[in-house]
Structure formats: C-alpha cells, structure tokens
Amino acid sequence: MLAMNYRGPLRVRIDEKPMPKIEHPQDAIVRVTRSCICGSDLHLYNGAVPDTRVGMTFGHEFTGVVEEVGSEVTKIKVGDHVLVPFNIACGQCAFCKQELYGNCHESNPEATAVGGIFGYSHTAGGYNGGQAEYARVPYANVGPTIIPEGMDPDDAVLLTDVVPTGYQAAEMAGIQPGDTVVVFGAGPIGIMAARCSWLFGAGRVIIVDEIDYRLEFAMNYSQCEAYNFKEMDGDVVQFLKKKTDWMGADVCIDAVGAEASGNTMQTITGRKLLLQAGSATAVHWAINSVKKGGIVSIVGIYGPTDNLVPIGNVVNKGLTIRANQASVKRLLPRLIEHVQNGVLNPKGLITHRIPLEEVSDAYRMFSEKQDNCIKTVLIPPSARM
Amino acid sequence: MENLASNYSHIKGWGIDADPKNDPTYPMRKRSNDTHEGYGDWERPTQQQPEVEVLHSTERPNLSSVFGTSTPPSGLSGMIRRMAFKHSENQYRHWLPLILADRINVVEGIIEDFKSGKVPNIFAEKGMKSDMKHDRKGLAEKAAIVSLAIAAIVVWKYGKKSGSRKY
Numbered sequence A: 001m002l003a004m005n006y007r008g009p010l011r012v013r014i015d016e017k018p019m020p021k022i023e024h025p026q027d028a029i030v031r032v033t034r035s036c037i038c039g040s041d042l043h044l045y046n047g048a049v050p051d052t053r054v055g056m057t058f059g060h061e062f063t064g065v066v067e068e069v070g071s072e073v074t075k076i077k078v079g080d081h082v083l084v085p086f087n088i089a090c091g092q093c094a095f096c097k098q099e100l101y102g103n104c105h106e107s108n109p110e111a112t113a114v115g116g117i118f119g120y121s122h123t124a125g126g127y128n129g130g131q132a133e134y135a136r137v138p139y140a141n142v143g144p145t146i147i148p149e150g151m152d153p154d155d156a157v158l159l160t161d162v163v164p165t166g167y168q169a170a171e172m173a174g175i176q177p178g179d180t181v182v183v184f185g186a187g188p189i190g191i192m193a194a195r196c197s198w199l200f201g202a203g204r205v206i207i208v209d210e211i212d213y214r215l216e217f218a219m220n221y222s223q224c225e226a227y228n229f230k231e232m233d234g235d236v237v238q239f240l241k242k243k244t245d246w247m248g249a250d251v252c253i254d255a256v257g258a259e260a261s262g263n264t265m266q267t268i269t270g271r272k273l274l275l276q277a278g279s280a281t282a283v284h285w286a287i288n289s290v291k292k293g294g295i296v297s298i299v300g301i302y303g304p305t306d307n308l309v310p311i312g313n314v315v316n317k318g319l320t321i322r323a324n325q326a327s328v329k330r331l332l333p334r335l336i337e338h339v340q341n342g343v344l345n346p347k348g349l350i351t352h353r354i355p356l357e358e359v360s361d362a363y364r365m366f367s368e369k370q371d372n373c374i375k376t377v378l379i380p381p382s383a384r385m
Numbered sequence B: 001m002e003n004l005a006s007n008y009s010h011i012k013g014w015g016i017d018a019d020p021k022n023d024p025t026y027p028m029r030k031r032s033n034d035t036h037e038g039y040g041d042w043e044r045p046t047q048q049q050p051e052v053e054v055l056h057s058t059e060r061p062n063l064s065s066v067f068g069t070s071t072p073p074s075g076l077s078g079m080i081r082r083m084a085f086k087h088s089e090n091q092y093r094h095w096l097p098l099i100l101a102d103r104i105n106v107v108e109g110i111i112e113d114f115k116s117g118k119v120p121n122i123f124a125e126k127g128m129k130s131d132m133k134h135d136r137k138g139l140a141e142k143a144a145i146v147s148l149a150i151a152a153i154v155v156w157k158y159g160k161k162s163g164s165r166k167y
C-alpha cells in the first residue's frame, strides 16, 4: 500500500509499505478515505518532537471503511464508514472512565504525560498514522464512530480533531455570557475555537495572527474581530489591553503551541537553540493579555518538560489555566448534532484537496502557508474511484 | 467519600468544605475518585504481545495494553534511545538524547535508502515542486543564495591558493 514516509526534518515522501495487520483482538484495519495534514503535524515535520523515527507514517485525522476486525471488536463491522478520533483510548482505564479519552493510560507505553495518538512519534505511542491507504485502528470498540447517514465525509474527517479541539478550547475557557475572548493563532484550530466561543455565549471574539489571509479567513468564517500582531503599533499585550478598555480579556485561548513566532527571545531559545521545548510566545501573550482572575485555555501543542512560562504572572493575576488534548469521543455526540443542524460547517475550513501521492508538496505548501492554504485533505488513490 | 471520611476521622474537620462542584477541571474530569485506588485497579484490556522491541517509560511498570510497532529502535540511534529510556520523562537525560538520536536516524535513513538501491530525491521530498508553483520568488532567492555561497567558496579557495603562492 502507499503511505507517507518521514525521512527527516522537512523531508517526507510517498512509499510502498507493508499492509497493516491486526495486532490485538480489539484492532480494526480501515481503508482510508480522507486524511488531513494538521498544524501539529508541522511540529513532527520540523523534527521538533523527540523520538520521531525515520520511516514512520504521520496522520491523526482520518476517515475510512472498515476492512477487517479483530476477535474482540463488536461495535463496528466490515464495511462501516467510520471517522477515527485522533486519540487512541481503551475506554477502561481510570482516565477513560472519567471521559478523559485524550489521557488514556493503556495506549502509550513510551510516555505517561500523553496518551496514544495516531502517527505522532513514539512519544505518543509509536503508531503509524492515516496518511496512507490503510491504517491499523486499535481499541476499535471505543474511538471509531460510524459516520451518520447523509454526513459529508469532508465534514466527518474534521470531527476527528479540528472541531473537537476548537470546541474544547472554548469549553475549557469557561466562557460566561458576554465574555470577551481572545484567540491566539488563526490556523484551523484557532478559527474553530473562535467560532465555538460564540456557542458558549461569548460577547466578543478577537483573533490574533501574523498572516493576513488567515486573519481574513477567520474574520469571515468565525465572524470575529481579527488583528495582525505585526501591524500593531506597540506591544501585542498593550494593544489588546487598549482594545478591552484597559482591563484585558476575560478569556485567552492559545491555539498556537511551540512553533510560535513573534518573540525573538522565545524563538532563539526555543526554536533555534532548543534550550526550551519550542517557543512559548503564545502562552506568554495569553497570560499577560487576560484579565486578573481570568482563564487561559491552552490547546496548542508544547514539547515535553521545559518551557519558559511567566508563572509569576499567573500567581499574581490569580489566573486559572486549563489545558488538554481534546477528548474527542466525549464531545462527538454534541458536535455531530451541531454539524447536522448546520450550527457548525467544518468542511468550510478545507481549502485544498490533494492526492496522497503528492504528500511532499502538500506538507511544503501547508508549512510555508502557500496559496492561501488553511486546511489540506489528502485523498488516497483507492478513495478516488 | 463516606469510606474516606472514616480513614481521616482523626483529622478534625476533614472534608467539611468539600464541594464536588469546586473543581476547576469540570466538565472535563468527571469525578469518580477511581484514581485514588492506584495504577491498574481497572480491568485492563487484553495485553498486546510485543513482536518488536518496544521501549517504555520508567514512570510505569509495564507496557500499555496496546502500543504502536511502526519503527522499532535500530542501529546507533536505537542504542541511544535505549539509554534515554533508562531515565524518567522528568529529565533532560531522557529527552535530549532522543532528539540527538532523531538526527542520527536521519543519516541512517539515507544510508538505508542507498543500501536498498534507492537514491533519495531530497528536492522532491522537501516538496520543492510546491515552491515552484506558489513561491517562485522565494525559490529564486534561495537559488541565488546557494550560487552566491558557491561563488564565495570558490573565491575563498582561489584566494587561499593565490595567497600560498606568494610565500
């Protein structure tokens, strides 16, 4: 089968690879029909996630048709078209029982701080991902969800990560009616977080980024205010304070993570010298732009253990910080409802549909923000017939 | 809560102000207090049998019931990874060697390609076709920088040679 193959930082290609097989009685094998490139794949693409081994296949956002199931699989059957949440969760451990599906303890032997994620380095369990013709899906009774009759597969694939992550970012922000929400990062997740903030009753939503086409997209898609931090006169935090009557936002959402630009010191220590695990610029801005007593919600991906975060300001300002990988399975029923009722339109984020064979160019385009790219879907040859 | 209260009956006022709603993680964490029972108190799924080498964190006693087998450790990078996994996730001694191993692994990947009779097309792997289509200016600048660098090296080498002739 064809599969994306990581060869080193900024180098990926399509290769012929062995078919995945059932390795556990709760496994399923799916024939992939859609897979996305996610902003967090860029951390892998740039070589920033430790234990990303050459030869691995990425891709944690995908849909597929069930081809084969293990002996303990009862909830899905061969022929079902399913969407596959990015977190691999057992449904039985102490954390899954609390619906913390993003924090499962039975899906990743290599690290305890993060659960298993498809195609996301050995730090997230060493699983091959869905940027391929076929993928192995463990715990097939828990994650994979049959795509409801009549749902567009393009909408379905975004329910595997982008929509739940954006939604949970807003949920964790504890938004109260009328609150001012500032979202850092106008990538697909930030745009979705801004859109979902309205669903929790926000009174004002502001998004901040450095690229004009993304800001314009966000402004239209999420019906929010949008500002380019490169064009602000003065500091971004000062600008946001001024915009919020010199009080700060009630809530700040970090939808950027460790690849953030915008702060030279963070860029040098985090991204060039690797003295900390990526740059913590966005979380820095979030902590400093939020109102005293406010809430900072983090869904941007940060590397393990070391980041220069202004924790002193968190204490002095009395902030609540909430953060997690999205618990996709917990959120799916509500989000499917929102898509079916037209409250959310996930496929509106998709700007590019690219054959899987052109995966190298697709990564380059997304990473370099070429051709006004927001969200890319890869279509394997077997799904194009 | 009732059970716990008897354990702490010697502490005056224990739990008197406990309020399950006073949990900033709500609604993400559904309180069940199961985690107080410790690791492995849940009914563990069937254990996947490792057919390849799988490393596990020192912060857990065993492998998770299910794991990925995409790319087992191999070669020099594999040796470094095995050493890294002797240290806790809390330590640089775990993460920095892994980053080093990743870089070595890239070279191993190129060697492996050549061994299997494949010349890696780095231009294509980097997706430069996309630059040609969408960023001709950037590509031209890069090409200019590379040719300037080559020119500089030539001049420097030539200069050195001509310099050495003087003595």
Ligand SMILES: [Zn+2]
Pocket (backbone or CB within 6 Å): A038, A039, A040, A041, A060, A061, A086, A161, A162
């Ligand atoms: Zn993602």
Ligand SMILES: [Zn+2]
Pocket (backbone or CB within 6 Å): A089, A090, A091, A092, A093, A094, A095, A096, A097, A103, A104, A105, A106, A107
């Ligand atoms: Zn679990």
